[in-house]
Amino acid sequence: MLELAILGLLQEAPMHGYELRKELTAKLGAIRAAISYGSLYPTLRRLQAAGWITEAAETPATAEDVPALTSRRGRVVYTITAEGKERFAQLIAQTGPETYGDTGFGVHFAFFSRTDQATRLRILEGRRRTIEERREGLRDMLGRAAERLDAYTLELQRHGLDACEREVRWLEELIANERSGRAPTVPPDGTAGGRREDNSPPPPGETRKERP
Amino acid sequence: MLELAILGLLQEAPMHGYELRKELTAKLGAIRAAISYGSLYPTLRRLQAAGWITEAAETPATAEDVPALTSRRGRVVYTITAEGKERFAQLIAQTGPETYGDTGFGVHFAFFSRTDQATRLRILEGRRRTIEERREGLRDMLGRAAERLDAYTLELQRHGLDACEREVRWLEELIANERSGRAPTVPPDGTAGGRREDNSPPPPGETRKERP
DNA sequence: GTGCGATGTATCGGTCCGATACATCGTGGC
DNA sequence: GCCACGATGTATCGGACCGATACATCGCAC
Numbered sequence: 001m002l003e004l005a006i007l008g009l010l011q012e013a014p015m016h017g018y019e020l021r022k023e024l025t026a027k028l029g030a031i032r033a034a035i036s037y038g039s040l041y042p043t044l045r046r047l048q049a050a051g052w053i054t055e056a057a058e059t060p061a062t063a064e065d066v067p068a069l070t071s072r073r074g075r076v077v078y079t080i081t082a083e084g085k086e087r088f089a090q091l092i093a094q095t096g097p098e099t100y101g102d103t104g105f106g107v108h109f110a111f112f113s114r115t116d117q118a119t120r121l122r123i124l125e126g127r128r129r130t131i132e133e134r135r136e137g138l139r140d141m142l143g144r145a146a147e148r149l150d151a152y153t154l155e156l157q158r159h160g161l162d163a164c165e166r167e168v169r170w171l172e173e174l175i176a177n178e179r180s181g182r183a184p185t186v187p188p189d190g191t192a193g194g195r196r197e198d199n200s201p202p203p204p205g206e207t208r209k210e211r212p
Numbered sequence: 213m214l215e216l217a218i219l220g221l222l223q224e225a226p227m228h229g230y231e232l233r234k235e236l237t238a239k240l241g242a243i244r245a246a247i248s249y250g251s252l253y254p255t256l257r258r259l260q261a262a263g264w265i266t267e268a269a270e271t272p273a274t275a276e277d278v279p280a281l282t283s284r285r286g287r288v289v290y291t292i293t294a295e296g297k298e299r300f301a302q303l304i305a306q307t308g309p310e311t312y313g314d315t316g317f318g319v320h321f322a323f324f325s326r327t328d329q330a331t332r333l334r335i336l337e338g339r340r341r342t343i344e345e346r347r348e349g350l351r352d353m354l355g356r357a358a359e360r361l362d363a364y365t366l367e368l369q370r371h372g373l374d375a376c377e378r379e380v381r382w383l384e385e386l387i388a389n390e391r392s393g394r395a396p397t398v399p400p401d402g403t404a405g406g407r408r409e410d411n412s413p414p415p416p417g418e419t420r421k422e423r424p
Numbered sequence: 425g426t427g428c429g430a431t432g433t434a435t436c437g438g439t440c441c442g443a444t445a446c447a448t449c450g451t452g453g454c
Numbered sequence: 455g456c457c458a459c460g461a462t463g464t465a466t467c468g469g470a471c472c473g474a475t476a477c478a479t480c481g482c483a484c
Contacts, residue, residue, distance in 0.1 A: 002471080018432050026357065027365055029349055030372025033313070039471045041434060075432070098442090101245070112364035137241055145238065152324035153239055159382055160242025163375065170371055214440075230463050251440045253465060287463070310473085 001107050002043045007088040008111045010080040031106030052084030093119050100130040121178050128171040135164035213319050214255045219300040220323045222292040243318030264296035312342040333390050340383040347376035
């Protein structure tokens, strides 16, 4: 998962580790707290060994001015390679059970603007399936096995069930939007929408289902 | 986390691994999919080494009848020890940053009926604090940094923000309930509430805020 | 001039997961 | 009669990821 996220971010611009972590946190803030350096650096090492990214010591723009006295050490900038872009394309397109888990889905979704529509639809429907199953499990528990559990556990299940139902509705909306060829929901004032680089869908619709 | 959950479940009854996993899945179904054997067995080993649980090969009740021919192998039953109960009490009472994360909070909450009220309140408030911070982070992102992110990422943030707001409200309710000395919300038909063993709170109130 | 928070790179031990392997049991179909 | 199949059951291995920790630099406020 980290691999996919790193490759995706480096595709936008070369970065050093610290920056990468901040961008990662910004992009995935909704699904995970903050990614640890204990994961980040080893993964960068691995990606580099595989030839998907290259490491370059930062050369200050004004290199001639201050040759080597202040020395400006550290700051290793990582750049994605052609093979890395290929790898990203492969990872982003391939779907499996882990694509539908909480983290996997979140990461894939965060890069939906680089994903073709067929894949987007496949992922959204797979995720819906997964959540529906979780929901049924919770419903069963709250129905049949309720007397075996204490009041707090039951309340936890109820809250979880609520979240499942809510997410299924959210996914339904997204799927409907996707099928109609529209971009995802756009905020009321309409001034959003990131820079368009490669293959995000044509966003012709300005419809926004109001959220009261 | 697993350690706490296992100790908590074995306190209700001795079990073998497979059963433990099922119970774990039932109790924590709302917060995590299903715990892996790759975590369960090593943890059981660790708990046993620490003297918190004991392992006993299952002796069939009708042991004399079928002495050793069919042999009935496998089925190792784990039982919690006095030290284990002590350890559980210690783990359930101690709070820290990891107590307020998604998984940590879920596990602690699932054993709230074995937790004293002061600790319950501390955990609920800590969790609320954590979610409020996550919420503020998402709000900032959707406000200031919105133009840097694509439409899908923004939609993900919105959904995350929504979930945060919802959870904060849920926690507020629970905190209010806790302060007033009531048990957690009780389903409308009122036939719930697990067996009462040690220290769950006196549940005098039958009030249930209706969920339309 | 000095302390302190942000920036920045890096490792280590430990927890947990996913895949895999293997054995037993009951049940239903042929 | 028998056998395939799904549930029950124990177990290991490699890998992903986290939390704590260490250490160095930079800019700024006091």
